[in-house]
Amino acid sequence: MKTPLLVIGGGLSGIAAAIRAARFIPDVLLLEKHHRLGGLNSYFYRHGLLFETGLHAITNYAEPRDKKAPLNRLLRQLKLPRDTFNFLPQRQSEILFHGCASLLFSNDFNLFQEEIKRQFPASADNFAALVAFLDGFDPFVIRPFRSTRQFLVERLREPLLQEMLLCPLLYYGSSHSNDIDLSQFAIMFRAIYQEGMFRPGGNIKEFLDTLRNHYLSLGGSLRTGCGVARIVCSGERVERVILADGEELECDYLLSTIGYHETLRLLAESTAAPPAALAGPRLGFIENIYLLKTPPTAPPLSDKTIIFYNKGDTFSYQRPDQPVDFHSGVICLPGNFAQLPPRLHQEIRSTHLASYPLWRQLADDPAAYLAEKQSSSLRSLVELESVLGPFRETILYENNFTPVTIERYTGKLEGAIYGNPAKIKDGDIGYRNLFLAGTDQGFLGIVGAMLSGVSIVNSQILPNL
Amino acid sequence: MTSTEIQELILEIIQDIDDEADFSDLDPDQPLRDQLDLDSMDFLDIVMELRKRHKLQIPEEDYPRLATLNSCVSYLTPLLHDA
Secondary structure, eight states, X not given: OOEEEEEEOOBXXXXXXXXXXXXXXXXXXXXXXXXXXXXXXXXXXXXXXXXXXXXXXXXXXXXXXXXXXXXHHHHHHHTOOGGGSOEEEBXXXXXXXXXXXXXXXXXXXXXXXXXXXXXXXXXXXXXXXXXXXXXXXXXXXXXXXXXXXXXXXXXXXXXXXXXXXXXXXXXXXXXXXXXXXXXXXXXXXXXXXXXXXXXXXXXXXXXXXXXXXXXXXXXXXXXXXXXXEEEEEETTEEEEEEETTSOEEEEEEEEEOSOHHXXXXXXXXXXXXXXXXXXXXXXXXXXXXXXXXXXXXXXXXXXXXXXXXXXXSOOOOSOOSSSEEEEEEEEEOTTOBTTOOOOSSOEEEEEEEEOHHHHHHHTTSHHHHHHHHHHHHHHHHHHHHHHHOXXXXXXXXXXXXXXXXXXXHHOOGGGOTTOOSSOXXXXXXXXXXXXXXXXXXXXXXXXXXXXXXXXXXXXXXXXXX | OOHHHHHHHHHHHHHHHOTTOOOTTOOTTXXXXXXXXXXXXXXXXXXXXXXXXXOOOOOGGGGGGGSBHHHHHHHHHHHTTTO
16 A cells, blocks of 8 residues: 655654644554654663653743744644643753853743843843844745854854853754854744743653654554665655565655655665755764652752853854863753652753764773763763752762764764754755655754644645645 | 535634634634734645545645635635535
């Protein structure tokens, strides 16, 4: 039987695309290589406990009444009533440049504006003008890459404020070294500073289960543990895919959410245009998780939800020449969301930029790799304690994953969670019935990834069926 | 389908997209999108629902003809006269 639409990749963009399509097309089939859904936002078990990967917080918080907000538009498109989920807003987050300044922000943009007025009075008017510019800017019009750094130099007087504004936005959504496309900046500025952050009340597994059950209830089919070995084309038309076990599936349309180069590798005889010029290397990250013995009733180490820290007044966002760059990082306290029911253990997570090539090299020697992982965990702890105060005595379990781990479990080349630095915003990679959604289409973050899946189905598939 | 039935069909589809949609002040000659806070993504749902329910294939270039409630009726009447 010929499948009307095959979706490769069961991460959040693939799931969202499959749900959107299954609302109107029978027999949509979603293929996921791993035995679990979620892609970068998934989970694993250690010591009998569930650990989340990826998810710190979801950006784009919106109240249910705000119909035009991306979060609510997304839920309408998927036909998932808002009250299906128990979304918990963040308490308060911080941009902390050690020895320089600190800016607090929350889901109330006024707080951030006040903080900027207080810390950067000379730039208050310029910041207000920047906000006004962004409010009138349509980031969804497809334009060539424009440097946000250059843009901010022209708009804001104080370099420290430019660096501080960029730090969270690059960490949560830039595939580029030391910069971000202006359209992406506008999307992220709204998503993080103007809308804010939240998380689902349950864990990521429950969130994924809800999406999967909804998809199945719409009549969609799902195969996990099902890798694609090859995509077979005739000219510019995909005819079928060959699975890892040799089974062949014919399809009318194919949507790939696994990344641009990851998709090209599956195309036997590629007629696609050569890759868009790479704007520097792919960026890798290391993620550390510390689970504490302290009971959930004990006061948390901090009242912040996320802390973006940087040492000094210049923020470097690039592949480090060491395995990990501890000059900056993201600290997440997943317990600090409003109304979150107490968990068994307090948890602290940290993310830093990491070098895929150096970790790849280390992985050839398992003992050295493990030793470097352990020393990275300890080194990150030093940074965490300098922000949160001492807590190492209370650590029950710790775990970390490197760009090599991420590549192994998600198939993302070089473990680069934000994918190829250059994006293909219309999802068109030179085929008549094969399109790209997800990370390399360019909308990042959980809401972004899901909107990417939905918008490519809307623009490239539904109108043509 | 009569004009009234087509109107009801469209409103029912919109209600299904947004169960809080308020039709009390709806002007049938003004764009639905502006009055009901629908965006282009929601608008596509109207097209897709018409397809799903009545096997109507509406080409993209005809989407503007679904802009207002009255233009929907005039566009859909010949297409749905047997429905």
